[in-house]
Amino acid sequence: MRFKNSRRNGPREERVIDLSGWTPKTTLGRKVKSGEITSIDQILEKGQKILEPEIVTMLLPDLKEEVLALRSTQRMTASGRKQKMEAFVALGNKRGYIALGVGKAVEARDAIAEGISDAKKHVIKVRLGCGSWECGCGTGHSVPREVIGKNSSTQITIKPAPRGVGLVAGEVAKKVLTLAGVSDAWTFAKGRTRNVLNMVLATIDALDSLNSLKAGKGGSIYDDIAAEVAKIPADEVVEVPAAVEPESA
Numbered sequence: 001m002r003f004k005n006s007r008r009n010g011p012r013e014e015r016v017i018d019l020s021g022w023t024p025k026t027t028l029g030r031k032v033k034s035g036e037i038t039s040i041d042q043i044l045e046k047g048q049k050i051l052e053p054e055i056v057t058m059l060l061p062d063l064k065e066e067v068l069a070l071r072s073t074q075r076m077t078a079s080g081r082k083q084k085m086e087a088f089v090a091l092g093n094k095r096g097y098i099a100l101g102v103g104k105a106v107e108a109r110d111a112i113a114e115g116i117s118d119a120k121k122h123v124i125k126v127r128l129g130c131g132s133w134e135c136g137c138g139t140g141h142s143v144p145r146e147v148i149g150k151n152s153s154t155q156i157t158i159k160p161a162p163r164g165v166g167l168v169a170g171e172v173a174k175k176v177l178t179l180a181g182v183s184d185a186w187t188f189a190k191g192r193t194r195n196v197l198n199m200v201l202a203t204i205d206a207l208d209s210l211n212s213l214k215a216g217k218g219g220s221i222y223d224d225i226a227a228e229v230a231k232i233p234a235d236e237v238v239e240v241p242a243a244v245e246p247e248s249a
Contacts, residue, residue: 053120063091069196089115092179099123126180127210131160142184149206154191154198176203
C-alpha cells in the first residue's frame with residue numbers, strides 16, 4: 001500500500017475552535033476550563049493522561065498541523081469491500097512541543113480531523129538546547145545531547161549541530177524536527193526508513209528520551225553537580241596543590 005503525499009506544501013496554523021460550549025467530562029478537563037491549570041507543563045510533569053483534545057486546544061492554541069501521509073485501507077465484509085482513509089498527522093508549535101496522531105474515516109477530511117484529535121492526546125515536551133561543542137551559544141536551536149530513537153526495525157540517531165547547519169535529515173524526520181523547534185541537527189537513520197509511521201515514531205522516541213536527562217534550573221546537566229558542591233562546608237574543601245614542574249638539568 002503506497003502512501004499519498006499531502007497536498008499542502010507546509011504546516012498550517014490550527015483552526016480557531018470555539019470552546020465556550022465545551023463541557024469537560026474528566027477532572028483534568030474541569031480544572032483546565034476553570035483556570036486551575038494554566039500550563040501544559042503542569043500536566044506533563046505529573047504524567048497525567050490527556051483524554052480530551054480540548055485541553056490541549058486551550059493550553060496550546062498555537063499548534064500547527066502537518067499531514068505526513070494519507071492512505072486508503074480496505075477490508076472484506078459480508079456485503080463486500082469497505083474502504084477507509086487513514087491519515088498520519090503531526091502537531092507542533094516549533095517551541096518544544098510535538099505530537100503524532102492517527103485517524104481513520106470514510107472521507108479524507110474526516111480522517112485528518114480524527115488524526116488531529118488523536119495527536120492532541122499524545123503531546124510530549126522536547127528539551128531544546130545547544131549541545132554542539134562547535135557552537136556553545138546556549139540557545140535552544142538544537143538538542144542538548146546525542147539521542148537515539150527506535151521503533152520496530154527503524155532507528156534514528158540525532159546529534160546536535162552548530163547554528164547555521166540546518167537539518168541534515170530525511171523528509172519525514174525533517175518535518176517532525178521542524179515542528180518540535182529543532183533547526184540545526186545531524187541525523188543518521190537505518191532500517192526500514194521508507195515506512196512513514198515507523199520513522200515518525202522513532203524520531204519522536206529520540207526526542208522524548210531527552211526528558212529522562214536530569215538538569216538543573218538553569219537547563220545544564222552540570223547545575224546539579226554545582227549545587228551539590230555548594231552545599232559542602234568551606235572547612236571540608238580540600239585544596240589540590242598545583243603540579244610542580246621538574247627542574248631543568
